[in-house]
Amino acid sequence: MTQPLPLSQLLCFALYSASHAVQASYKPLLDRMGLTYPQFLVLTLLWETDDQPMSRLAQALQLESNTLTPMLKRMESAGFLTRSRDAQDERQVRLRLTEKGLGLRAEATEIPACFLAQSGLDPTTIRSLTDEIATLRDRLRAAQT
Amino acid sequence: MTQPLPLSQLLCFALYSASHAVQASYKPLLDRMGLTYPQFLVLTLLWETDDQPMSRLAQALQLESNTLTPMLKRMESAGFLTRSRDAQDERQVRLRLTEKGLGLRAEATEIPACFLAQSGLDPTTIRSLTDEIATLRDRLRAAQT
DNA sequence: TAAATGTAAATCGTGCGCGATTAAATCGCA
DNA sequence: TGCGATTTAATCGCGCACGATTTACATTTA
Numbered sequence: 001m002t003q004p005l006p007l008s009q010l011l012c013f014a015l016y017s018a019s020h021a022v023q024a025s026y027k028p029l030l031d032r033m034g035l036t037y038p039q040f041l042v043l044t045l046l047w048e049t050d051d052q053p054m055s056r057l058a059q060a061l062q063l064e065s066n067t068l069t070p071m072l073k074r075m076e077s078a079g080f081l082t083r084s085r086d087a088q089d090e091r092q093v094r095l096r097l098t099e100k101g102l103g104l105r106a107e108a109t110e111i112p113a114c115f116l117a118q119s120g121l122d123p124t125t126i127r128s129l130t131d132e133i134a135t136l137r138d139r140l141r142a143a144q145t
Numbered sequence: 146m147t148q149p150l151p152l153s154q155l156l157c158f159a160l161y162s163a164s165h166a167v168q169a170s171y172k173p174l175l176d177r178m179g180l181t182y183p184q185f186l187v188l189t190l191l192w193e194t195d196d197q198p199m200s201r202l203a204q205a206l207q208l209e210s211n212t213l214t215p216m217l218k219r220m221e222s223a224g225f226l227t228r229s230r231d232a233q234d235e236r237q238v239r240l241r242l243t244e245k246g247l248g249l250r251a252e253a254t255e256i257p258a259c260f261l262a263q264s265g266l267d268p269t270t271i272r273s274l275t276d277e278i279a280t281l282r283d284r285l286r287a288a289q290t
Numbered sequence: 291t292a293a294a295t296g297t298a299a300a301t302c303g304t305g306c307g308c309g310a311t312t313a314a315a316t317c318g319c320a
Numbered sequence: 321t322g323c324g325a326t327t328t329a330a331t332c333g334c335g336c337a338c339g340a341t342t343t344a345c346a347t348t349t350a
Binding site for chain 2: 339
């Protein structure tokens with residue numbers, strides 16, 4: 001048996017604290033647009049593909065209706081998107097960007113670049129780090145059977 | 146200008162989703178002990194050094210009193226630790242492990258090892274990944290002036 | 291020593307995340 | 321065709337996170 005690691009050397013804490021630090025660094029930029037960080041993630045998906053069912057966002061973000069439903073309602077009231085039942089399958093809720101939601105795209109997609117600058121790391125390092133973390137995440141999800 | 150990246154290639158989302166995946170993989174083990182994930186982080190710090198002021202935990206976790214106060218009260222009611230005002234400086238709240246809190250140490254410090262096994266990554270990779278993520282976090286915090 | 295300054299927790303409100311449950315629509319199959 | 325099983329959202333409760341403010345105590349300084 002090895003000695004227990006201190007918090008500062010735990011991968012779980014590195015991820016936890018880094019994720020919070022990233023959200024904090026995004027915050028001033030998102031505030032100007034009236035977005036929270038998870039809402040920014042939702043819009044990022046809709047900027048890639050507009051008019052998606054909620055179930056697809058849930059899949060991509062690994063979030064469930066108990067998180068997404070109230071969040072999307074707030075985004076609808078704020079005027080970023082519309083929610084409407086699919087005519088073919090009334091169980092599904094389809095999400096569509098409004099003009100306001102579309103209008104934020106150019107400004108918002110600059111944020112990851114600002115973030116990269118703030119981090120002081122070069123793009124290649126950022127890319128490989130992203131891949132390694134995504135691989136870890138996918139393996140954990142797969143093990144979660 | 147480069148093209149905007151899809152969500153799946155954003156470092157911020159990799160961190161966000163991996164952090165959630167790690168917490169999900171810890172959950173069944175923590176549930177058995179009656180702990181939440183942030184509570185496990187608090188205990189990890191107290192297992193390293195018992196009898197700390199709340200301000201030191203706040204510094205280590207980068208959390209503030211608005212998060213920690215209610216959380217520590219819950220942990221106190223659950224019997225994991227005690228909270229008491231420091232006699233020398235009545236502004237401070239000192240945290241001490243109870244027998245129950247101490248008793249979880251051996252079992253809980255095994256969790257990161259289980260996690261490592263689940264991840265399917267070798268210890269060396271885990272360590273360098275942890276370091277890289279911590280470096281990124283620290284640079285972002287430093288830029289956050 | 292009294293007033294100004296600084297520091298540590300606590301409090302309040304809002305928005306996630308998620309377990310558990312419910313409701314409604316669709317699908318599958320006898 | 322009809323009825324059980326499945327799928328999709330919605331709802332409810334609780335525990336973080338965090339901005340903003342307040343309270344209590346300590347320290348500095350006039």
